[in-house]
Amino acid sequence: MASERGTGPGVESEVGRLRTVLLHRPGDELKRLTPRNNDQLLFDGLPWVDRAQDEHDAFADLLRSRGVEVLLVSDVLTEALTVSGAARIQGIAAAVDPRRLGHTLAQELSEHLRTVEPADLATVLMAGMTFDELPIGPGGPSLVRRMHHGGDFVIEPLPNLLFTRDSSFWIRDRVAITSLALPARVREASLTDLIYAHHPRFRGVRRAYESHTAPVEGGDVLLLAPGVIAVGVGERTTPAGAEALARSVFDDNLAHTVLVVPIEQRRASMHLDTVCTMVDVDAVVMYPAVAHTLTAFTLRREESGVSIRGAEPFLHAAAAAMGIGKLRVIDTGLDHVTAEREQWDDGNNTLAVAPGVVVAYERNVETNARLEASGIEVLRIAGSELGSGRGGPRCMSCPISRD
Numbered sequence: 001m002a003s004e005r006g007t008g009p010g011v012e013s014e015v016g017r018l019r020t021v022l023l024h025r026p027g028d029e030l031k032r033l034t035p036r037n038n039d040q041l042l043f044d045g046l047p048w049v050d051r052a053q054d055e056h057d058a059f060a061d062l063l064r065s066r067g068v069e070v071l072l073v074s075d076v077l078t079e080a081l082t083v084s085g086a087a088r089i090q091g092i093a094a095a096v097d098p099r100r101l102g103h104t105l106a107q108e109l110s111e112h113l114r115t116v117e118p119a120d121l122a123t124v125l126m127a128g129m130t131f132d133e134l135p136i137g138p139g140g141p142s143l144v145r146r147m148h149h150g151g152d153f154v155i156e157p158l159p160n161l162l163f164t165r166d167s168s169f170w171i172r173d174r175v176a177i178t179s180l181a182l183p184a185r186v187r188e189a190s191l192t193d194l195i196y197a198h199h200p201r202f203r204g205v206r207r208a209y210e211s212h213t214a215p216v217e218g219g220d221v222l223l224l225a226p227g228v229i230a231v232g233v234g235e236r237t238t239p240a241g242a243e244a245l246a247r248s249v250f251d252d253n254l255a256h257t258v259l260v261v262p263i264e265q266r267r268a269s270m271h272l273d274t275v276c277t278m279v280d281v282d283a284v285v286m287y288p289a290v291a292h293t294l295t296a297f298t299l300r301r302e303e304s305g306v307s308i309r310g311a312e313p314f315l316h317a318a319a320a321a322m323g324i325g326k327l328r329v330i331d332t333g334l335d336h337v338t339a340e341r342e343q344w345d346d347g348n349n350t351l352a353v354a355p356g357v358v359v360a361y362e363r364n365v366e367t368n369a370r371l372e373a374s375g376i377e378v379l380r381i382a383g384s385e386l387g388s389g390r391g392g393p394r395c396m397s398c399p400i401s402r403d
């Protein structure tokens with residue numbers, strides 16, 4: 001079981017020594033991708049699954065070699081489903097959609113899934129199910145069953161589960177279950193919700209941000225310093241989501257300042273962490289094209305309510321909120337084309353395992369060289385297959401405990 005307790009949960013920064021992290025080893029859900037559905041499922045190609053798993057294993061091993069405890073979604077999900085009947089009911093209810101299946105089939109399928117072993121149920125919840133795979137006999141007549149093609153999904157697969165950053169994140173000792181913006185990802189949060197509600201390891205953990213309406217995704221949330229959070233607003237997190245998150249962290253005393261950062265609404269910059277991640281307590285790596293144009297609204301908790309200032313340059317607003325003279329930007333100084341290519345390949349999407357030590361994709365040769373020239377230690381991983389989902393080391397990890 002992955003449930004022996006290591007360090008207690010809690011995350012207050014982007015860079016404190018990483019103790020425990022939640023990853024998802026890509027599995028059968030990636031085998032569902034075809035040239036017809038990959039766009040909708042938010043992959044830019046069809047990854048070679050075995051190789052993606054090798055790359056991911058190397059990523060997890062690298063983290064372990066640095067003393068990080070790695071929890072895998074499939075393990076904690078299976079464990080939660082094993083110990084809790086309520087978890088099973090919750091997972092099944094979120095996966096079986098009567099609007100799509102009709103009542104007859106939805107009921108039959110739910111009944112069947114209640115009898116399935118936890119590990120197999122976990123697989124169905126992650127990898128989905130096709131009509132061909134429906135294990136149940138004809139039962140009552142179902143027009144739905146007759147009219148769908150065998151390869152159609154009875155339960156949609158969740159290939160983006162790989163990006164554990166987006167479906168939950170921690171602020172201090174609380175976990176936030178996010179509200180994902182795009183249909184292909186909405187159900188992911190039902191699994192993180194289930195894990196944190198029912199896994200014995202997380203018993204008693206309180207929630208942050210309980211709004212399940214306005215979209216907020218973890219890739220948009222950066223914990224710049226204790227009490228200071230940056231939230232990107234663009235393709236995923238909405239203004240209403242950022243506002244709701246700010247109010248909620250103020251109410252719960254988890255932060256005093258939230259910087260709301262508008263980012264371009266396009267795929268290349270879908271989350272704030274695709275253009276900016278922290279590499280040290282006072283340093284970020286940023287996509288050069290936006291480094292000096294990014295702005296921020298500063299929301300502050302005041303006695304009289306919430307004040308809003310700005311927008312003003314992000315780097316100034318951030319340094320002021322963090323109480324430091326200057327937020328260092330590692331100047332990747334790249335020419336436009338290289339910078340754009342490496343941004344697309346998640347060169348700015350680094351995961352800090354300690355201040356000044358980051359995991360990065362090896363393919364972003366120039367960005368990594370600049371990071372090293374600035375004194376940052378870069379731990380390189382392969383990502384030729386993992387990267388086809390457009391996510392790097394930060395997106396693929398949800399820190400649960402940092403010093």
Ligand SMILES: NC(=[NH2+])NCCC[C@H](N)C(=O)O
Nearest residue numbers: 042163219271389390391395
């Ligand atoms: N935090 C991140 N940048 N996550 C990347 C998520 C990639 C995923 N394919 C999506 O489009 O949603």
